[in-house]
Amino acid sequence: MTAFRFPACTLPPEAEALRAEVRAFASAALRDVPEAVRARGWAAFDADFSRRLGERGWIGMTWPKRYGGREKSMLERYVVLEELLAAGAPVSAHWIADRQSGPLILRFGSEEQRRFFLPRIASGQCFFCIGMSEPDVGSDLASVRSRARPVDGGWRLSGSKIWTSNAHQAHYMIALVRTSGEHGMRHAGLSQVIVDLKAPGVSVRPIKNLVGEAHFNQVHFDDVTIPADRLVGAEGQGWDQVVAELAYERSGPERYLSAFRLCLELARRAERRPDDAALAEAVGRMVAELATLRRMSLSVAGLLQAGQNPAQEAALVKELGTTFEQAMPRIAHALSEDEVPPATVEGYLTLAAPSFSLRGGTREILRGIIARGLGLR
Amino acid sequence: MSLELLHAALRRFTVEHATPAVRDGAEAGAFPAALWQAAEDAGFTRPFASGGWAEAGAIVQAAGRDALPVPMAESIAASWLLEQVGIEPPPGLLTLGEGEIELARSEVTGNLWRVPWGGDASHVVAEAAGELVLIPCPNLPMVFESNLAGEPRVSLVLDRRPCTLGTDRIAPGTVRRLGAAMRALQMAGAMSAALELAVEYANTRVQFGKPIAKFQAIQQNLAAMAVEVAAASAAAEGALSAIGETGFEFWAAAAKSRCGDAAGQAAAQAHAVFGAIGFTHEHALHRLTRRLWSWRAEFGSERYWNRELGRAALARGADNLWPDLTLR
Numbered sequence: 006m007t008a009f010r011f012p013a014c015t016l017p018p019e020a021e022a023l024r025a026e027v028r029a030f031a032s033a034a035l036r037d038v039p040e041a042v043r044a045r046g047w048a049a050f051d052a053d054f055s056r057r058l059g060e061r062g063w064i065g066m067t068w069p070k071r072y073g074g075r076e077k078s079m080l081e082r083y084v085v086l087e088e089l090l091a092a093g094a095p096v097s098a099h100w101i102a103d104r105q106s107g108p109l110i111l112r113f114g115s116e117e118q119r120r121f122f123l124p125r126i127a128s129g130q131c132f133f134c135i136g137m138s139e140p141d142v143g144s145d146l147a148s149v150r151s152r153a154r155p156v157d158g159g160w161r162l163s164g165s166k167i168w169t170s171n172a173h174q175a176h177y178m179i180a181l182v183r184t185s186g187e188h189g190m191r192h193a194g195l196s197q198v199i200v201d202l203k204a205p206g207v208s209v210r211p212i213k214n215l216v217g218e219a220h221f222n223q224v225h226f227d228d229v230t231i232p233a234d235r236l237v238g239a240e241g242q243g244w245d246q247v248v249a250e251l252a253y254e255r256s257g258p259e260r261y262l263s264a265f266r267l268c269l270e271l272a273r274r275a276e277r278r279p280d281d282a283a284l285a286e287a288v289g290r291m292v293a294e295l296a297t298l299r300r301m302s303l304s305v306a307g308l309l310q311a312g313q314n315p316a317q318e319a320a321l322v323k324e325l326g327t328t329f330e331q332a333m334p335r336i337a338h339a340l341s342e343d344e345v346p347p348a349t350v351e352g353y354l355t356l357a358a359p360s361f362s363l364r365g366g367t368r369e370i371l372r373g374i375i376a377r378g379l380g381l382r
Numbered sequence: 383m384s385l386e387l388l389h390a391a392l393r394r395f396t397v398e399h400a401t402p403a404v405r406d407g408a409e410a411g412a413f414p415a416a417l418w419q420a421a422e423d424a425g426f427t428r429p430f431a432s433g434g435w436a437e438a439g440a441i442v443q444a445a446g447r448d449a450l451p452v453p454m455a456e457s458i459a460a461s462w463l464l465e466q467v468g469i470e471p472p473p474g475l476l477t478l479g480e481g482e483i484e485l486a487r488s489e490v491t492g493n494l495w496r497v498p499w500g501g502d503a504s505h506v507v508a509e510a511a512g513e514l515v516l517i518p519c520p521n522l523p524m525v526f527e528s529n530l531a532g533e534p535r536v537s538l539v540l541d542r543r544p545c546t547l548g549t550d551r552i553a554p555g556t557v558r559r560l561g562a563a564m565r566a567l568q569m570a571g572a573m574s575a576a577l578e579l580a581v582e583y584a585n586t587r588v589q590f591g592k593p594i595a596k597f598q599a600i601q602q603n604l605a606a607m608a609v610e611v612a613a614a615s616a617a618a619e620g621a622l623s624a625i626g627e628t629g630f631e632f633w634a635a636a637a638k639s640r641c642g643d644a645a646g647q648a649a650a651q652a653h654a655v656f657g658a659i660g661f662t663h664e665h666a667l668h669r670l671t672r673r674l675w676s677w678r679a680e681f682g683s684e685r686y687w688n689r690e691l692g693r694a695a696l697a698r699g700a701d702n703l704w705p706d707l708t709l710r
């Protein structure tokens with residue numbers, strides 16, 4: 006089989022009803038937020054905004070009610086995500102917990118972990134970060150070196166993580182670490198643990214990125230105590246869990262909407278210059294791509310709702326989506342004779358675009374996954 | 383017939399009837415009458431007798447996938463359009479025409495440019511003054527040309543030619559839009575076939591002691607091609623499922639634009655994988671890629687449709703960009 010399938014997905018009426026509510030909320034909440042700030046979208050951290058979303062039941066909304074969720078469908082969740090992203094809402098604080106840490110705990114965590122963490126996440130008051138990458142470990146994730154040694158009552162963790170988005174503002178990290186076996190044993194002996202970032206021995210150092218902002222961090226673990234009940238899932242099963250987690254990470258509409266405020270900006274420019282045929286043409290091409298991407302992204306949500314595991318399709322949509330997001334600043338530049346000041350939508354996205362095809366797995370790694378799906382490896 | 387059975391029947395049909403000799407003959411200018419007859423007998427040219435656009439779309443996509451040298455897409459689209467305006471589709475080969483024609487008292491005058499199989503069709507369906515018109519083709523003055531794939535494209539000269547009018551008027555651009563949707567589906571089919579061939583070839587061609595599929599450069603290029611093919615297929619299915627609905631105006635344009643873009647990239651990527659053998663007449667790849675290069679320019683190029691989409695979006699205003707997208 007060489008072609009990937011993206012079955013059409015139609016949103017049910019309850020999802021469309023929810024859309025109106027989310028759109029009205031976002032529009033009111035963001036009324037005075039400048040465009041250049043909205044352009045940051047899911048890189049903008051606003052704990053208060055996350056708490057307000059939690060109050061409305063828009064975080065962890067597919068989870069069981071007994072864990073603070075609302076038992077909504079994946080498609081209703083999809084509508085909430087796409088409306089917030091398109092509006093440029095500052096969703097970074099809770100994004101990772103809602104998208105991957107929470108689902109991971111729900112699927113692999115203990116009953117006690119679910120009861121403790123999930124309601125806190127869903128109320129928008131407990132934020133997570135992802136501890137996968139390390140200074141020597143990027144794409145080759147299976148070679149992590151951070152190590153948790155068994156001790157009475159739990160583990161002692163040493164090592165370091167890097168590029169950890171929001172570690173300086175989050176409450177917990179889910180870290181992929183070695184708990185048994187030797188370095189070089191690849192997938193065996195890895196586990197996921199929940200690290201309390203306030204615990205003694207944890208130090209977090211923000212790293213300024215090329216935009217000039219500090220979103221990601223280096224995190225050191227110096228003999229940090231990890232209680233036994235903070236191991237997620239079974240010891241040694243961390244690799245399979247991480248693979249499942251990455252599928253959550255790659256499946257959402259954030260992978261094509263990061264540059265949406267620039268799409269809007271381009272349309273506004275074209276509106277101001279109705280005689281510029283090249284601009285109108287670029288807007289047309291952009292609209293065709295957005296509609297195609299949305300159709301595919303929604304299809305992935307539909308597959309998730311149907312209980313399937315669309316890891317291949319999610320990788321493919323992420324690759325197409327980030328290619329589009331990265332093209333947007335180039336297209337805007339090609340159609341303009343003006344300089345680009347830094348504090349603008351175009352300025353910000355020009356600077357931020359290189360990261361789009363790195364975070365969540367690089368372009369080359371995703372193409373490798375697609376090639377596997379094609380039967381080439 | 384279920385869709386699965388239909389797919390299987392289409393596969394068998396191609397193997398049985400579209401032999402290399404038939405294909406070469408068609409390109410040399412001999413209409414493949416036996417192939418067409420077999421298609422008619424199988425019901426592939428008039429699918430609405432027993433099904434809807436799901437079946438018709440599968441046939442059109444397969445016609446693209448198998449590079450069939452007959453106008454199945456045109457006949458299907460023409461017969462559907464005729465039914466929409468209350469004209470009983472006549473038997474025989476139907477095609478779609480675009481050009482500049484005037485209508486006066488059930489007679490048309492003007493030119494239809496580069497009509498697919500215009501020399502072999504019994505009738506051409508075209509648009510004149512907001513009406514759909516059915517024009518008999520035989521014995522018209524004609525100029526014979528072809529596209530890059532060797533498919534006949536025949537210009538027709540009309541001088542007070544009697545035609546049949548429907549009971550209902552049509553929206554301007556109806557023929558072009560449906561033609562664009564057909565080409566989008568055919569391109570999606572042809573690209574999927576090219577990808578399938580390329581993957582199969584990469585897994586069998588050995589260089590430096592291993593199948594070239596094991597080289598990362600090949601894997602990366604084919605993955606990039608698969609992304610384009612998937613996007614094209616999704617857009618084409620968007621158009622297919624919108625036929626007859628309000629969203630069709632948008633999706634026909636978006637699909638033609640997106641598939642046209644993908645066609646150029648996918649054709650280039652496929653050829654790169656095949657090396658010199660793919661550059662020969664003997665190899666089947668060119669039957670797909672030459673069609674891709676032709677079809678992306680027919681019934682409106684990417685540029686044409688992007689401008690249409692852009693104008694429509696801007697007429698709605700930037701503030702409606704997102705709300706409109708969520709209605710698609």
Ligand SMILES: Cc1cc2nc3c(=O)[nH]c(=O)nc-3n(C[C@H](O)[C@H](O)[C@H](O)COP(=O)(O)OP(=O)(O)OC[C@H]3O[C@@H](n4cnc5c(N)ncnc54)[C@H](O)[C@@H]3O)c2cc1C
Pocket residue numbers: 134135136137138139142143144145167168169170171221360363364365366367368369370
């Ligand atoms: C903004 C941002 C936020 C991030 N947030 C987080 C976070 O919160 N948590 C976290 O754990 N990580 C995070 N990351 C890290 C991210 O996951 C890594 O950058 C990514 O996995 C790649 O690792 P690397 O940067 O070490 O590059 P490398 O793996 O060293 O790759 C460098 C280059 O080599 C290529 N390459 C590597 N291996 C192969 C191969 N097998 N085949 C072909 N090419 C290959 C890559 O594609 C790339 O082009 C973030 C990164 C960014 C940019």
